[in-house]
Amino acid sequence: MMLTLALICLAAAAFFFGQRKAVSVTGGRTSALHSRPVYHGWYVALACGLPAVSLWFLILLVGDWMIDRTIVAALPGELREASAPVLQRFLNDAETLAAGGVPTIELTPELEAAAASFRRLSLLEHWVGFGAALGIGLIASGIAMRRIDVSRRTRQPVERVLLIVLLAAAAISVLTTAGIVFSVLFEAIRFFDKVPILDFLFGVKWSPQIALREDQVGSSGAFGAIPLFTGTLLVTFVAMLVAGPVGLLSAVYLAEYADPRHRAVAKPMLEILAGIPTVVYGFFAALIVAPALRQAGISLGLDVASESALAAGLVMGMMIIPFVSSLTDDALAAVPADLRDASLGLGATHQETVTRVVIPAALPGIVAGFLLAVSRAIGETMIVVMAAGLAANLTANPFEAVTTVTVQIVTLLIGDQEFDSAKTLAAFALGLTLFMVTLGLNIVALRMVQKYQEQYD
């Protein structure tokens, strides 16, 4: 902490002096410099900071290893000969004790001695690292300062460091995605060792019951994912029946008809809809929409389950309206004004212009928006957990309870299961399949958006 502060101060000073030096070597004519003064400042600051931070981490790494070695060497014979895990546990406890925590093993004189020397050594390590880091920072920035010259190319190295930082930031998200995909993939492969992949993909019975004891009856369970995917599709279909037309029409209103004052109010309002937490939508669906539908169903003589695909789909449709409308709105707004003028100039009415020119021109963008909304609906969890039910019915009747892939993943993982049981691993297989579907939809959608953008460049 102190080191961080000290280093920041040092680097700031290095920046300041580097910049001043760069100005002073030119005698006030900064235009003579190869690189602008601010780059010289950054150059010196980086020359201070980078070696200091690297050395600090190196000392911590080597230091920790040396501390462990020293402590182990000071231990009495029988402990020193102990197996690696025992020794490691002893060392961890010594560290905990040194930090003022409560160790997990019995407090022995050896442990206390180890903790004491741990405390002493790590303090030493700290100060050595601190001094060395500041020292190298000072030396390196000093050298960098001396090298400041009119023709010194400092912009290139500074920009290279910047590039590396940007690259690292971009790499984090890409690597995380890859990491998630691979971990899910490997667990899914383990699942397919237990349950054949064809049974999973094309089985029509979903009942992931696993025996609690080995000898229990019916311990195998059935892992046919078809009912889950039909349930997902049914809910998504209902959702898109709501979100598609409403989103499209509201976007057409906003982009083509609303006067600026209405638009200024209506567009943020629509976007607030996207900001409501899905759990709120969930209990809205479960506590208000589902009972209302059931009541309405009874009065019409229909049998509506208290948890129905219809209720979940309707509310999910509400939730994804903003996705559809804002992407459609963007697509409509991106249609060049001269196409509208061309149409109006030919004597088309406003409505003819919208339906025959603007919407067709924006169609790829609109379809892409729909696909993104569908993939959002497929992956949505909270609303269906609360409102769609758990029964894996293979049905196309929206009045019945259905279950979705996401709901089953949740229920599979919240039980007290062994991690490598088929039931837990099934969640990964479901997740993988779901991921593949949404990935496919997103790729198609992005392709369409790209094609569409090419058209007007």
Next chain:
Amino acid sequence: MVESKDTPDAPCVKMRTRRLKLWYGDKQALAGIDLDVPEHQVTALIGPSGCGKTTFLKCLNRMTDTIEGVTTEGRVTLDEVDIRDRSVDVVQLRARVGMVFQKPNPFPKTVYDNIAYGPRIHGLAANRRELDDIVESSLRRAGLWEEVSGRLGDLATGMSGGQQQRLCIARSIAVAPEVILMDEPCSALDPISTARIEELIDELRANYTIIIVTHNLQQAARVSQMTAFFHLGRLIEVNGTAELFQSPTESMTEDYITGRFG
């Protein structure tokens, strides 16, 4: 002013503006324009940028209605009927007074659908054959038929700029307008495409009344019979093209056409 329609030297007036004023919000863009546009002639509007010639052009088919905050005053007549009269539907007006824009703006549809767009909207063709005929004759008149007859089903946006602009002209011809307004139709085109369009304008004069805004004085001299010089929202001078370029009466016109300002 000439009112008689039979005098051979004075062709009858197709469109007429009287004291036409226009404001964008508080800013006045047109300060009372009186102009007579003769039938079956090409009238060129010239003047420095921002002088109001495009604005004036847009008033003639009420494209100014689509711009927010515009107020207008005065009279604009087409065949002696005020185009802002309640009996005139703006949609019908624009079918009679077509427009070709500065930048070629074909719809992202096929060549065929671009041309057929207007006739379909206005119900000009009773069946597919009549529509085919309209498409063909429009493309022929625009001098594009030879080049595109084999690829009517291709996307119009894939054609060259010059072809696109001729397509836009064909598209406006397809609704059988009486007047065609052209807003710097060649400014985005190369010299060869420009020459083709100028030829085309000259041919179209037989059937249509054409008003063209241009920054290119040579173009105005080449294609037009009448030229009107605009400056700062005022119509400074209007005369036969030859007279205006050879012996302008206003010193401001002379300065402009000799390149002393603008």
